[in-house]
Each structure stands twice: as C-alpha cells, then as structure tokens.
Amino acid sequence: MKVIVLGAGILGVTSAYQLAKAGHEVTVVDRQPGPALETSFANAGEVSFGYCSPWAAPGIPAKAMKWLFMKHAPLILRPKFDVAMLSWMTRMLSNCTSERYAINKSRMLRLADYSRIALAELRAETGIAYDERMQGTLQLFRTQQQLDASAKDVKALAADGIPYEVLDRDGCIRVEPALKHVREKIVGGLLTPKDETGDCFKFTNALAAKAEALGVRFAYGTTIKALDVEAGRVRGVVTARDGDRDRERISADAVVVALGSYSPLLLKPLGISLPVYPVKGYSLTIPITDASRAPESTVMDETYKIAITRLGDRIRVGGMAEISGYTNDLGLARRSTLEHSVTDLFPGGDVSKASFWSGLRPMTPDGTPVIGPTKIIGLFLNTGHGTLGWTMSTGSARLIGDLVSGRAPEIDAKDLAVSRYG
Numbered sequence: 001m002k003v004i005v006l007g008a009g010i011l012g013v014t015s016a017y018q019l020a021k022a023g024h025e026v027t028v029v030d031r032q033p034g035p036a037l038e039t040s041f042a043n044a045g046e047v048s049f050g051y052c053s054p055w056a057a058p059g060i061p062a063k064a065m066k067w068l069f070m071k072h073a074p075l076i077l078r079p080k081f082d083v084a085m086l087s088w089m090t091r092m093l094s095n096c097t098s099e100r101y102a103i104n105k106s107r108m109l110r111l112a113d114y115s116r117i118a119l120a121e122l123r124a125e126t127g128i129a130y131d132e133r134m135q136g137t138l139q140l141f142r143t144q145q146q147l148d149a150s151a152k153d154v155k156a157l158a159a160d161g162i163p164y165e166v167l168d169r170d171g172c173i174r175v176e177p178a179l180k181h182v183r184e185k186i187v188g189g190l191l192t193p194k195d196e197t198g199d200c201f202k203f204t205n206a207l208a209a210k211a212e213a214l215g216v217r218f219a220y221g222t223t224i225k226a227l228d229v230e231a232g233r234v235r236g237v238v239t240a241r242d243g244d245r246d247r248e249r250i251s252a253d254a255v256v257v258a259l260g261s262y263s264p265l266l267l268k269p270l271g272i273s274l275p276v277y278p279v280k281g282y283s284l285t286i287p288i289t290d291a292s293r294a295p296e297s298t299v300m301d302e303t304y305k306i307a308i309t310r311l312g313d314r315i316r317v318g319g320m321a322e323i324s325g326y327t328n329d330l331g332l333a334r335r336s337t338l339e340h341s342v343t344d345l346f347p348g349g350d351v352s353k354a355s356f357w358s359g360l361r362p363m364t365p366d367g368t369p370v371i372g373p374t375k376i377i378g379l380f381l382n383t384g385h386g387t388l389g390w391t392m393s394t395g396s397a398r399l400i401g402d403l404v405s406g407r408a409p410e411i412d413a414k415d416l417a418v419s420r421y422g
Helices: 010-021 060-067 083-094 098-126 144-149 151-159 169-175 177-185 200-213 260-270 332-345 386-405
Strands: 002-006 025-029 075-077 137-141 165-168 188-192 217-219 222-230 233-241 248-251 254-257 277-287 298-301 306-311 314-323 355-363 370-373 379-383
Touching (some): 002 010, 010 025, 010 200, 010 254, 060 075, 083 277, 098 151, 098 386, 137 144, 144 151, 151 188, 177 332, 200 217, 222 260, 233 254, 254 260, 260 355, 277 332, 298 332, 314 332, 370 386, 379 386
Parallel strands (some): 002 025, 002 254, 025 217, 137 298, 254 379
Antiparallel strands (some): 137 188, 233 248, 277 355, 298 306, 306 314, 370 379
C-alpha cells in the first residue's frame, strides 16, 4: 500500500521504518527541515521500560496543590480559558484513583516491555549507535515518605514481572558511585535494571537514514494542511511547501498520524476527539568535566521529578510538567530548577556551559498513548505518549506496522485505541 506518515519525530520515523519493512511504499511528511527537531530533539534520554508510570496517580491532586507553591516545582500551571485544557485536566483528575492507576500503569508496562524487546532486535538488526547504555534507572528518594510511597510501584512491577530492586543508601551508591559525595541527602531508591539510556535525536536521525535506504521518502519543510477524506475513507493528505501558497495532494491508501501534541488539531475537523494536550518539559545538556562526579546511567530525582542521564560525554537533565498550552518559550526559572537538581546531587559540573531547551510532550489524561485505527477507514494514530515516546517508540511502531498491514499484533492493543474514550 501507499502509506503516509505524518511527523518525523521518534514515533513517525520508527513507524515509517516498520511500514517499509512490511513492504509498503512510505512517505513521511514534516514541517521541519529534518527528523527529530521538536519533542524528540533533547528529551531526558531515558528509555524507561520499568520506570514508567501515569502522571495521573492517587495523591497527585493534593501534591499538585503543594507543588504550585514550591520554588522548584515539578508542576507548573498557567491557567487560561481553553476548553481543551480544562477538559484534559478534568479527565486527568478522574484518573487519579487507585483503580485507574493500576489499569493505566499495566497498559504502559505492557507496551514498554514490548518496546524493550523491539529496540534490542532493531539495534541488533541495524547496528545503530546513539550513546546508548544498559545500566538501568535509579529512582532516588530523599525522604522516607517517598521510599514508603514507592510500594505501589513495586506492586505493579511485581505483578507485571518487571525486574526491580529496592535499595538503601549504600545500595544507591553502589549503583551510582558519584552519589557518595551527597550520601546524607538520600535515604534509598528503586532500581529498574532493564532500563536503558540514549540520545533520541541521534537514534531518530540514524534510523531515518536506514528508512531512506529501504525506500522511504521524506518530505521535509512541508506543512500539513488537512486530511483528504471521502466517503468515510482517507484518500491522502493536503500539504504545502514552505513559502509556497499552492497546495499539493498526496494520495495514500493509509495515513498514520504521529504529530504529537498537534495531532488533535488535525483530527478535530473530522469529528475525532483526541484528548491529547501539550505538557511542556525542559532540559539542559551539560558537558562532563569530571566523570567521577557524573551519573553512570539515569538518576530520577523523585523530589523534583527530574531525570539526570549520562549520554556519552554529556549529561542530560530533563523534567518538569508545565501546562500552558502551545507555547514553547524558555523560562529562566525552569532552568534554575534543572540546575538546582543536578548540582545538588552531582556537584562540580559547569552548568554555565549547558544548552537549554523545551519541548511539548503529547499527554493523554490517563497517561496511556493512543495507537490504532480510527472511525475513518485507513486512518491510524500513533501519538499521546507523553514523557515516554522514546521509551515506547519501537513497540508502538511494530503495533502500527501490524495494524496497517492487517496483521494481528503480537500484544493486545485494543485498549490503546482512541475508541477507549468513547
């Protein structure tokens, strides 16, 4: 079939690669001049197969109120009269129950573990290098209360057969030796040893080159104007080149929407209500000046919800959740929070040399991505992965490859489709 993939981020490129492997004629359309130049550009670098949890969790409403008054808050809310924002927040709060948390986390762990297998196979198949490491994620607790609260995550990990280890202070230092310099600031941690790290931008660009070698065509610098739908079936995509007023129609037998936070805007005119909303995250990329004071893998600072990740000769510090709509400005207060977390746990680095970035994460109210068909024949979605697009990308791409090709997926995907929202 002729398949168009909309979006050249990590989800779009992995989808295109899988579809090309399945024998389809694939075109990828993106407004940027190359792959992975928006949300996939400088994310936290975590590939968190075990450390993946919905933001919607029991106790979050109370914590959110507390966070709003913290100097270095993990959550920033800039309310505005926006129906989509209010609807998303209402739905998110309705998922902050123990029952919904267990269901949503189980879905996420299922897809994440599938992605773990898919990424290992893809890496062996292609030989792609992307500053990857396979040394796990250490969720670091500064208080006994945080350590005790991790019991619900331990229960979910055990139920899904995900390896984990609860560590005391000495155990944390064994895993991350640089923490010996700040041992008095930590009480323990939760290690998920199967987690990995890597540069999403490097990976996406390398895989895009592999996809091109398979015959995938990339239409960069191309704005997506609308989906072409006739008699309940997708027929193609209406586009325009940068600086060109003339519109072009690209015909297709199937279209995969992998536009992240912008997916709902394209789908709304077709009567598809997709509850995905942008939640902005920030990152710093810092050159390593003293390897003995740098993390070995990923340390997740639970207090500030900030990930500190080793990427080759750099440290990536990423986190925070800012609900402020489709704005991508860089606030100096957010940089201050990132700098505070990394220098507090790994003192000695030169943050003055860091590059500062922000990106819009496409979040669903329940934390689970939206993958699968829509009510329009031939139109598929692969979006809404929130903070876990890099983690879930390869498994999500396999699902899309199977679903578009009419094959039964290797894992249950029915509860990932947009139809779950009614």
